[in-house]
Each structure stands twice: as structure tokens, then as C-alpha cells.
Amino acid sequence: MIKITLPDGAVREYPKGSTALDVAKSISEGLARKVLAANVNGEVWDATRPIDNDATLKLLTWQDDTGKSTFWHSSAHLLAEAVEATFPGVKFWVGPAIDKGFYYDMDLDGRSISEEDLEKLEKKMNELAKKNSQYLRKEMSKDSAIQYFTEKGDEYKLDLLGGLKDGDITFYTQGDFTDLCRGPHIPHTGFIKAIKLTNIAGAYWKNDANNKQLTRIYGVTFPSKQELDEYLQMLEEAKKRDHRKLGKELGIYTMDDDVGPGLPLWMPNGTIIIEELEQLAKETENDAGYKRVVTPHIAKESMYLTSGHLPYYADSMFPAMELDGTKYYLKAMNCPHHHKIFDAEPRSYKDMPLRLAEYGTCYRYEQSGELFGLMRVRCLHMNDAHIYCSKEQFADEFRAVNSMYLKYFKIFGIDKYVMRLSLHDPEKLGQKYINEPELWIETEEMVRQVLIESNIPFVEVAGEGAFYGPKIDVQIWSAIGREFTLATNQVDFAQGRRFNLSYTNKDNAPEVPLIIHRAPLGTHERFIGFLLEHYAGKLPTWLAPMQVKILPISDKYMDYAKSILNSLKKADIRAEIDDRSEKIGKKIRDTELMKVPYMLVVGEKEMTEQQVSVRRQGKGDLGAKSVESFVNELIGEIKERRGE
RNA sequence: GCCGUUGUAGCUCAGUGGUAGAGCACUUCCUUGGUAAGGAAGAGGUCGUGAGUUCAAUUCUCAUCAACGGCUCCA
Numbered sequence: 001m002i003k004i005t006l007p008d009g010a011v012r013e014y015p016k017g018s019t020a021l022d023v024a025k026s027i028s029e030g031l032a033r034k035v036l037a038a039n040v041n042g043e044v045w046d047a048t049r050p051i052d053n054d055a056t057l058k059l060l061t062w063q064d065d066t067g068k069s070t071f072w073h074s075s076a077h078l079l080a081e082a083v084e085a086t087f088p089g090v091k092f093w094v095g096p097a098i099d100k101g102f103y104y105d106m107d108l109d110g111r112s113i114s115e116e117d118l119e120k121l122e123k124k125m126n127e128l129a130k131k132n133s134q135y136l137r138k139e140m141s142k143d144s145a146i147q148y149f150t151e152k153g154d155e156y157k158l159d160l161l162g163g164l165k166d167g168d169i170t171f172y173t174q175g176d177f178t179d180l181c182r183g184p185h186i187p188h189t190g191f192i193k194a195i196k197l198t199n200i201a202g203a204y205w206k207n208d209a210n211n212k213q214l215t216r217i218y219g220v221t222f223p224s225k226q227e228l229d230e231y232l233q234m235l236e237e238a239k240k241r242d243h244r245k246l247g248k249e250l251g252i253y254t255m256d257d258d259v260g261p262g263l264p265l266w267m268p269n270g271t272i273i274i275e276e277l278e279q280l281a282k283e284t285e286n287d288a289g290y291k292r293v294v295t296p297h298i299a300k301e302s303m304y305l306t307s308g309h310l311p312y313y314a315d316s317m318f319p320a321m322e323l324d325g326t327k328y329y330l331k332a333m334n335c336p337h338h339h340k341i342f343d344a345e346p347r348s349y350k351d352m353p354l355r356l357a358e359y360g361t362c363y364r365y366e367q368s369g370e371l372f373g374l375m376r377v378r379c380l381h382m383n384d385a386h387i388y389c390s391k392e393q394f395a396d397e398f399r400a401v402n403s404m405y406l407k408y409f410k411i412f413g414i415d416k417y418v419m420r421l422s423l424h425d426p427e428k429l430g431q432k433y434i435n436e437p438e439l440w441i442e443t444e445e446m447v448r449q450v451l452i453e454s455n456i457p458f459v460e461v462a463g464e465g466a467f468y469g470p471k472i473d474v475q476i477w478s479a480i481g482r483e484f485t486l487a488t489n490q491v492d493f494a495q496g497r498r499f500n501l502s503y504t505n506k507d508n509a510p511e512v513p514l515i516i517h518r519a520p521l522g523t524h525e526r527f528i529g530f531l532l533e534h535y536a537g538k539l540p541t542w543l544a545p546m547q548v549k550i551l552p553i554s555d556k557y558m559d560y561a562k563s564i565l566n567s568l569k570k571a572d573i574r575a576e577i578d579d580r581s582e583k584i585g586k587k588i589r590d591t592e593l594m595k596v597p598y599m600l601v602v603g604e605k606e607m608t609e610q611q612v613s614v615r616r617q618g619k620g621d622l623g624a625k626s627v628e629s630f631v632n633e634l635i636g637e638i639k640e641r642r643g644e
Numbered sequence: 645g646c647c648g649u650u651g652u653a654g655c656u657c658a659g660u661g662g663u664a665g666a667g668c669a670c671u672u673c674c675u676u677g678g679u680a681a682g683g684a685a686g687a688g689g690u691c692g693u694g695a696g697u698u699c700a701a702u703u704c705u706c707a708u709c710a711a712c713g714g715c716u717c718c719a
Contacts, residue, residue, distance in 0.1 A: 103714095115649075201714030202647025209716045213647055216714070244712095248655080257692080257710060313719055315645095333719050367645055367717060368710095376718080466719055485718080517719085554676035581676070589680035603678060613679080621679055 005056040017050040021187060024059050034061045036186045037070040044070065046137055046184040062223050072097035074135060074174075074185045075192055075221040076104045081177035082124035083217070087111065092179065093156045093205065093214055100231075100481070101220030105203055107156065108215050118197040118217070129192045133175040135185035142166040145180065156205075194228035195221045241479045243532040244373040250537055250545070250595065252528065253374060262371040262378035264525060269545035272574070273531075274381075274524050276543050278359055280411070280641070281383055281521060288404060290357040290385055295337035297361055301327035307336040308434070308498055312467050318365050318378075334360035335492075335517055338386040339499045342513070347503035352513065353389035353397050359524070360384050374529030375484055383521035388501070388513040394491075397516055398450045401489050405474065405520045408487075412531065413643050417486065419456055420473045421448060422464035433467055434494045443491045444470045466517075468494035479533040486530060490517040538618060541597040542638045548575040549596045550612075551587045553603030555579075560607045564600060564627055571631050573638070592617055598634070 001013045004023055014023060020038030024031045024047070035047045039058040044066050045051075047059070060067035076095030083090055083106060095104030140148075142161065149157045157180050161169070172181045174189055186192075197219040205211035222228045239245070247253050252270035259265060266274060282292070301320060304310040310317075313332060320327035331337065338356045347354065359381050370376050389397050409417070424433040424440045433440070447470050451458050458472070465471060471490035477483055492515040495501075502510040521527045531539065541547050548568055552561040561577045568575040578587045584601060591599050599615040605624075606612055612630055614622040636642075 112648075199713050200648055203715045204646075207716075209646070213715075215647075218714080255711090261710070307719090309719060316718075335719080362719095364718080369645065369647095369715080370717065371711090468719080480713090482714095488719095490719085551679085553678055556676070581674095583675090583677045583682060584679060585677085586681055587679090592680055599679085601679060605678085615679065 002051060003054040004051070005054075007056075007058050014051075016052055019050055020045065020047040020057060020059055023057060031059065035059050036061055036064075036067040036191065037184050039066065044184050046135070046187070048134070048187050049137060049184070069097035070184055071186055071191065071223070072102040072221065074189070075195070075219065076102040077135070077172065077174060077177060077179055077181070077185065078125050078128060078189055078192060078195075078221075079104050079121065079197070079217060079219055080106070080179060081128055081175055082121045084177055085128075086117075086121060086124055087113075091154050091156050094160070095179075101198065101218060103203075103216050103218045105205075105214040105216045107212070113200055113215060113217070115200075118200065121217070122195050122197050125192075125195050125197075128175055129189045129195070131175060132188045132190035134188045135172050135174045135183075137183060137185075138171045138173065140169050140171055142169055145169050145171075149180070191223055192221045193223055194225045195219065196228055196232070238479045238481075241533045241536040242373075243375070243479070243529040246532045246537040247374065247529070249593075250532075252532065252545075260378070261368065262366060262376070264374055264377055264379070270528065272545040273528050273539070273543055277383075277521060277524065277527065280408075281357075281359065284404060284407070285355075285357045285385065288355070288400065289353075290355040293338065293341055293356050293358050295334060295341070295358060295360060296331075297363070298328045298330055299337065301329060303336045303340070304329055306498055307339070307495055308467065309333065309336070312432070316365050316367075318363050330363040331360070332362050332364045334358055334362065334382060334384045335386055335495065335515075336499070338384075339495060339501060339515075342386075342388050342501055343499060347388075347513075349390065349503055349505050349511075352503055353387050353393050354513075355385055355387045357385035358382075372478075372482065374525045375478060375482070377523075377525045380526070381524040383519050383523065383527070385518055387516040387518065388496075388503075389516070390503075390505070390511065391514060394446060394514050394516075395450055395453075398447065398489070398491070399454055401516060401518045401520070402450070402454055402456060402472070404518075405487055405489070408520050411641055411643075412534065414476070414486075414534065416476070418475045419451070419458040420464065420475050421451060421458050421460045422466075422471045422473050423460060423462045424465045424470065425463035428463070432463075433465065434469075436493070439493045440465075440470070443493050447472065447491055466490050466492070468492040471517075476530055478530075484526060484530070486522045486526065487520045488518070488522070489520070491515075492517055537595045538597075539595070540641065540643050541634065542641045544595070544597050545574065546576060546594070546596045547573050547638070548598045548600060548634070549587075549591045549594075550575060550577045550600045550602060551584060551591065552577065552579070553584050553601065555581065557602050557604070557607055561602055564602065564612060567627055567631055571635055573631070573634060588615065600630070 002016050003011050004014055005011050021032060021035055024035045037060040038045050038047050039060060040051060041055050062068060073096060080092055080095055089109060091107040093105040095102060145161055160180060170181065170183060172179055172183055172185055197217060199218050201216045202213045203216040205214050220231065250269060251267050253264045253266050255264055317332045318330045320329050341356055342354060362380050362382055364378055366376055366378055387397050423444050429435045429437060469491040471488055473485045474487040475483055476486040496512040496515055502512055505511045550561045550564055552558055558579065565575055565577055588599060595617055597617050600612040601615060602612055611624040611626055613624045614630060616622055
């Protein structure tokens with residue numbers, strides 16, 4: 001007998017070789033029908049795998065993240081089974097579970113798969129799922145595994161085997177499909193009740209653009225039809241808050257073929273948002289001791305050679321223009337310009353830290369396939385600043401930048417983000433990263449300490465640093481789930497020396513400053529794209545392009561409406577009268593759809609009592625009040641940049 | 645840049661080898677109506693662009709541009 005300890009602390013005895021499924025059955029049949037996998041001594045196992053020793057056990061169902069990912073991983077195998085049955089000879093690479101669903105990468109050997117094929121595959125998968133085929137686990141020696149795949153001529157699985165140790169190799173078979181796989185898997189295919197293959201995409205083998213491109217099929221599955229429907233419904237909802245759709249509907253920005261891809265034209269409504277954000281940034285940066293600067297959009301090649309950008313990023317800069325034998329580049333970043341401002345005057349430790357801020361216009365020749373609405377563009381306005389400081393001042397400055405982020409996030413109610421400490425990749429020193437291994441480790445540790453001391457939760461990722469130093473990135477997700485860096489706070493131990501920057505320290509000796517690059521609001525483009533999605537277009541009043549719409553019941557009240565408009569304008573409130581000869585219901589509907597925060601309905605009653613009937617977008621009628629008190633309250637809401 | 649899909653009116657979308665249609669938006673007129681769509685009439689498109697096949701192309705083929713879904717990239 002073996003002792004099984006359950007999550008509630010209960011210890012039960014079972015015969016040696018019992019499975020998690022046996023344990024579930026001993027608790028209840030209903031539970032047994034829901035068990036997808038099991039956590040055995042901290043490791044995720046098949047629910048059908050025999051347990052030979054005492055163990056702690058947690059049964060995993062659809063309610064557990066690992067239960068879900070096991071379900072989706074098994075679904076990927078089911079997809080592969082369907083593909084193999086439909087397109088014989090296909091070679092498979094890997095098929096993992098992802099955040100929402102799964103994919104499988106495969107080499108179709110020159111064939112291509114269409115949307116119609118996806119439907120066929122879905123059908124086949126449903127057919128195969130109904131067979132309730134068990135996922136059978138089998139251990140195999142490395143040699144026989146190599147033999148197996150050599151006979152099959154499967155170079156992909158052989159490649160996978162190369163990275164595995166003898167003794168770690170397991171195979172899983174369900175129905176007619178066998179795959180090299182670490183597992184675990186759900187008990188049988190019958191759990192998979194609802195299947196949706198979402199899209200087909202190309203994906204480079206081993207994520208390397210130099211390798212062959214495989215075909216990737218994405219899908220998502222559920223234990224019930226209802227959950228799939230709910231998921232599809234949710235996707236529809238997400239599309240409604242896509243900034244590209246809202247940007248068009250609300251007149252924020254437009255793109256034009258004649259202007260060029262990735263070059264947004266900001267319309268009047270979008271420009272208002274930009275100006276409000278800049279105002280916020282100016283106020284915040286003034287308070288934090290920043291000084292504003294303005295620099296040109298172009299600079300000579302020599303400067304980007306000095307900075308070291310050109311060797312790393314020439315491909316993603318617009319090609320140089322040549323004038324009088326000198327090459328000029330459109331600037332892709334503001335830092336070198338700012339360094340030149342630092343260098344324009346002799347600096348002493350008394351000037352430090354020196355904080356130079358600019359909403360600088362940058363141009364980056366992003367790859368065509370990467371352009372994405374406002375989130376990834378070729379002309380961008382960075383909420384940029386560079387802080388020049390001593391090593392001693394670094395921690396305080398870095399911390400202050402982080403708290404500026406958090407201050408902004410509070411204003412905008414941003415809570416769904418991940419702070420990422422982006423480090424260098426030691427293998428790419430000298431290629432992607434400046435070859436200063438000790439400095440890397442030293443500064444990375446400085447940044448890590450600041451994060452830990454400030455109690456900011458973060459994840460560490462190697463290979464995401466800037467070429468000149470480590471950074472903290474704030475990662476966010478677009479409505480459709482694509483990940484972006486919203487804000488960034490970077491340490492730069494390289495450019496100071498490259499530009500020969502120095503200040504005189506207390507001992508009258510020259511010293512190279514450390515530089516912090518920071519962009520807490522990222523770029524206008526990405527930030528506004530993000531905000532549109534974040535607020536689903538319902539911007540807080542201080543940001544809303546139109547803040548108040550006055551809706552007269554009929555033309556008779558137009559003069560009264562105009563007097564209200566005057567009071568609003570005097571208070572610098574963005575307002576307008578809907579003077580169309582439409583019924584009030586129509587005016588309200590149109591204003592609601594344009595997501596104007598406040599509507600003032602005025603008619604006979606309001607005019608006699610010198611009031612306005614206030615209607616809040618999305619909330620409905622708030623009742624009548626005097627014009628004066630409405631204006632005063634609104635001024636407060638706008639000044640304090642209140643969210644709701 | 646790569647793989648795949650798409651491209652018809654301002655927007656959302658029908659449709660056809662014989663030079664195009666709906667709803668909303670727009671314009672004009674009627675209507676002056678109390679909290680999410682009042683009525684009528686009208687205007688609007690060389691069907692992304694270029695070439696080829698054909699008596700004839702918006703429709704078929706190719707190229708190109710752009711957008712979309714991914715991959716790669718992201719100072």
C-alpha cells in the first residue's frame with residue numbers, strides 16, 4: 001500500500017500502482033469524470049499513470065491552469081492525428097499549449113492548407129475525439145527512438161531527440177497517431193467536446209528567420225460546446241475595442257496609401273488627446289525636475305556611428321539622404337541628440353542629475369509585416385527623456401522613474417501589465433550587445449536591487465535588453481491579445497563613454513555619467529492605441545476630444561443652448577451643440593455612439609428653471625442641475641483627471 | 645522581410661464573364677419631437693493599381709501595392 005496525501009491534508013491508503021484516476025474514483029465518480037491530469041509530488045502526470053510510492057497528489061481539472069494546458073496539449077496531438085490522416089507524409093515539429101489554446105507546427109512538404117481544409121480538419125478531429133482513444137504513455141530508450149524516427153525519415157523529431165537524455169524519452173499514442181512527447185496528457189480524446197481551428201500561419205523552424213518556414217495551425221478546444229461559444233463571443237467583444245476600429249469610428253487617426261504604411265495622420269480628435277497627454281507629461285516632468293529640449297528630426301551619419309546605433313539598427317532606419325557628400329539620417333531615437341546637449345556645456349557634479357525631456361519625433365523603418373494600427377508605426381513621438389547622473393545617484397533616479405510610471409498607471413487605471421527586467425544574452429555579446437560582460441552584470445544587479453527594494457513584482461527575461469544596457473519594460477496586451485512594450489526604463493553604461501561625456505566630480509576629476517533612458521508613456525501612437533482599447537473608446541473626460549454635447553429638444557431652445565455653450569467655453573470645456581433637426585432620441589443615440597462623456601438635454605423645463613438635464617455616457621439620465629454647478633463639478637473632474 | 649488570407653460607396657457588407665446593389669452615414673425637403681434610430685427624395689463607385697486571356701473582365705490569370713492573421717524583428 002502507498003500513502004497519498006491530498007491537498008486538504010487528508011492521507012489515504014491505496015494499493016501500489018494506483019493512478020490519480022483511481023484516487024478520484026474513490027472520492028466520487030463525478031470527480032473522476034472531470035480529472036484531466038494530476039500533480040504528483042509537484043510534477044504534472046497523466047491521471048492514468050501508476051503511482052508506486054507515497055505521494056502528495058492534487059487532481060487537476062479544467063479549473064486548473066495546468067489542467068487546461070494539458071487539455072490543449074492533448075488537443076494539439078488530436079490535431080496532428082487529424083492532419084496525418086488527411087495529409088499523409090506530413091512531418092511534425094512541436095505542438096504546445098499556449099495561453100489560449102494550442103498550435104502545431106508542421107512541414108507540409110510544399111503543400112499548403114486553406115481555410116476550407118481547416119473545416120475539414122475540425123470535422124476529422126471531432127470524429128476522432130468521439131472514439132475516446134486513450135493517450136498511451138510509453139518509455140523508450142534513446143537508441144530505439146532514434147531508430148524509429150530514422151526509419152520514418154523524420155529529421156524534425158530526430159532533432160528534438162538530440163536534445164534529450166536517455167531515460168527521459170517518452171512516446172504517446174492515441175488512435176493511429178504516435179508522437180515523441182514529454183506529456184502529460186488527458187485520459188482520452190473524448191474529453192474534447194468543442195473544437196475550433198482558428199488560423200493558419202507560417203512560423204520559422206526554431207523561431208529563427210534563417211530556417212525553413214513551417215506551417216502552424218492554431219486552435220482552441222473546450223470540454224463543452226457552451227464554453228467554446230462563450231469564447232467566440234468574447235473574441236467578438238474584444239474586436240469591438242480594437243483601437244483600429246475605434247480610431248476610425250471616433251475620428252482619432254487615419255492612414256492613407258499615398259502617405260505611406262505606418263504613417264498615421266492624426267485627425268483633430270486624436271490631436272486633442274495628444275495635447276492632453278503632453279500637458280500631463282509636462283506637468284509631471286516639471287515637478288520631477290526635468291528640463292524640456294527640442295532637437296531636429298535628422299542628424300549626420302557620424303553621430304549614429306558615435307552612438308553605436310548604426311551598426312545595430314541600420315536596417316530599421318530610413319535610408320540616408322546624401323547632401324554635399326554627407327549622409328543624414330532621419331532620427332530613430334532622441335538619445336544622441338540629447339547627449340550632444342549634455343556635451344554642449346561643461347558639466348559639474350552640481351548640475352547632476354541632469355534630466356532632459358522631449359516629445360521627440362522618431363522614424364523607424366519597421367518591417368512591413370510588423371506594422372499594426374497605432375501600436376507599431378514608422379513615425380512615432382516618444383515621451384522621451386534622458387537622465388545623466390552619477391553612480392551614487394543612480395538608484396534614486398531609477399526609483400523615481402519607476403514611481404513616475406506607477407503614478408501614470410494610477411491616473412489611467414492601468415493594472416493589467418507585467419514589469420519585465422530585460423537582460424542581455426551572454427552568447428550575443430559583441431553582436432547584439434555591447435561587449436562589456438562585467439558592466440552588464442553590475443548594472444543588471446543595480447536594476448534588480450531597485451526593483452526588489454521598491455517591492456515591484458517583475459519577471460526576468462534574458463535577451464531582451466537594449467544594446468547599451470538592461471531595462472525595465474512594461475508589457476501590455478492589445479485587445480486581440482498581441483503583446484507590446486508600453487513603457488521602458490533603461491540603463492545605459494555605454495553611450496556616455498562613446499560620446500566622451502563627462503562632468504567634473506567633487507575631487508575635480510572628470511567622470512562619465514550613467515544615463516537613464518526612459519519613456520513612461522511610451523509613444524503617443526502606442527499609448528493612445530492602448531488607451532482606446534483600455535477604455536473601450538470611453539475616454540475619461542479630461543482626455544475626451546468632445547467633453548460635452550448640448551442637445552436641445554427643439555430649435556426653440558437653440559438660444560438657451562448657445563448661452564450654455566458660452567459658459568462651457570469660458571471654462572475651457574470642449575463642447576458643441578447638436579443643432580440638427582432630429583428628435584432627442586436620435587441625438588442621444590448618436591452622441592452615445594461617439595462616446596461623448598456628458599450630454600446636456602435642454603428644453604422648456606430647463607430653460608424656465610435655468611438648468612440643464614445631465615446625461616452621462618453609458619450611464620443615462622443623472623437629473624437636472626444648474627449650469628453653474630454642472631460646470632464647477634466638471635472643471636473639478638477635468639482638473640483632477642478623474643477616471644470615472 | 646517570410647507564410648497565409650483579403651481588397652466592391654465614407655462605414656459594414658451582398659453580387660456578377662455582358663461596364664454594379666443593400667443598410668447606415670451624407671445632401672435637400674417635411675417634421676419641432678423629452679432621454680439610444682421620425683418620414684420622403686437625392687447624390688455618391690472607371691469594383692486597390694498595372695498587365696494578360698477573351699468579342700467582352702469588377703468577375704479568370706499574373707504582377708504590384710495595401711490591409712488583416714501569424715512568424716521574425718523592435719534602440
